[in-house]
Amino acid sequence: MDIIKTSINGLEIHLEKVLGDSRGLLAEMIPSGAQNDAVSRGIGNIYASIATGKHIGRAAHYHFKNHEIFFTLSGTALWLFHDFRKDSPTFGKIEGFVLGFDSPEEEIFHPIYVLGQKQMARVSVPAGVYHAFWPLSEEKVTVVAVASVSHDDNDYWRGKPEEVPGFKKELAKYGINI
Numbered sequence: 001m002d003i004i005k006t007s008i009n010g011l012e013i014h015l016e017k018v019l020g021d022s023r024g025l026l027a028e029m030i031p032s033g034a035q036n037d038a039v040s041r042g043i044g045n046i047y048a049s050i051a052t053g054k055h056i057g058r059a060a061h062y063h064f065k066n067h068e069i070f071f072t073l074s075g076t077a078l079w080l081f082h083d084f085r086k087d088s089p090t091f092g093k094i095e096g097f098v099l100g101f102d103s104p105e106e107e108i109f110h111p112i113y114v115l116g117q118k119q120m121a122r123v124s125v126p127a128g129v130y131h132a133f134w135p136l137s138e139e140k141v142t143v144v145a146v147a148s149v150s151h152d153d154n155d156y157w158r159g160k161p162e163e164v165p166g167f168k169k170e171l172a173k174y175g176i177n178i
Contacts (some may be wrong), residue, residue: 001031004111008083009090010126013097014038018118027120029071030146038122041067044149051077051133051141055176058141060132061158067148068131070123075141076100076114077133078174082164084157085128094166099123104136109173132161134176 004013016028030036034043044066051058062084072079081095096110099121103112113121125131135141149155161167162178171178 006081006095007090008081008093008095008129009088010124011081011083011095011129012124013113014122014124015113016120016122018115018120020118025115025118027115029120029122029144030069038069038124039146041148043146045145045147045151047145047147049143049145051075051135051143054135054138055174057132057134057161057178058143060130060161061156062130063127063155064157065127065149065152065155067127068125069146070125070131071144072099072121072133073115073142073144074101075135075139076102076104076137077135077141077143078110078171078176079123079131079133080161080167080170081125082130082166083128084130085126088128092165094170096170097121097123098136100137100141101139102137106136106174109170130157130159130164132167134171134174136174
C-alpha cells in the first residue's frame with residue numbers, strides 16, 4: 001500500500017491492492033478489517049453517497065468530531081477539500097483529486113486515482129476538513145463511507161461550496177459553476 005500525503009495535514013490517500021483480469025476487479029478497501037489503523041477511531045456508520053447528475057455536487061460539509069474514510073467506486077468525480085481547522089498548520093489549504101472507476105476524457109487538473117488503472121483510493125478525511133465531490137462522468141458516482149461516529153445532525157458545518165475559498169476557481173477549470 002502506498003500512502004499519499006497531501007498539502008492538508010491529516011488528509012491522506014491510501015492506495016490499496018487491486019487485482020484484475022478479464023472478469024473484473026477485486027479492490028481491497030480496509031485490509032485486515034478492524035485491526036487496520038484506518039478504523040482505529042472506531043466505526044460509527046457505514047453508508048453510501050450516490051451522485052446522480054454530472055457536475056452536481058454532493059457532500060459539501062465538514063464535521064466537528066467525525067473522521068471519515070471515503071471510497072469512490074463507480075463513475076468519476078472531482079473531490080475538493082479545504083482545511084478549516086484554525087489550530088492546524090495547514091489551515092486554509094485546498095486540495096483536489098479525481099477519483100472513481102475510469103479516467104475522464106476531458107482535461108484533468110488534479111491527480112487521478114482510479115480503479116481502471118488498478119488504484120483503489122481510500123481517502124482519510126479528518127474532522128474540520130471540508131469535503132465535497134462533483135461527478136465528471138455521466139455515470140452515477142457511488143461513494144462508500146466509513147464514519148468514526150454515528151450520524152449526528154449537530155456534527156456538521158454545511159457551508160455552501162461557494163463560501164469555501166478557492167473552490168469556485170478549481171471548479172471553473174472543469175466548467176462547473178457554483
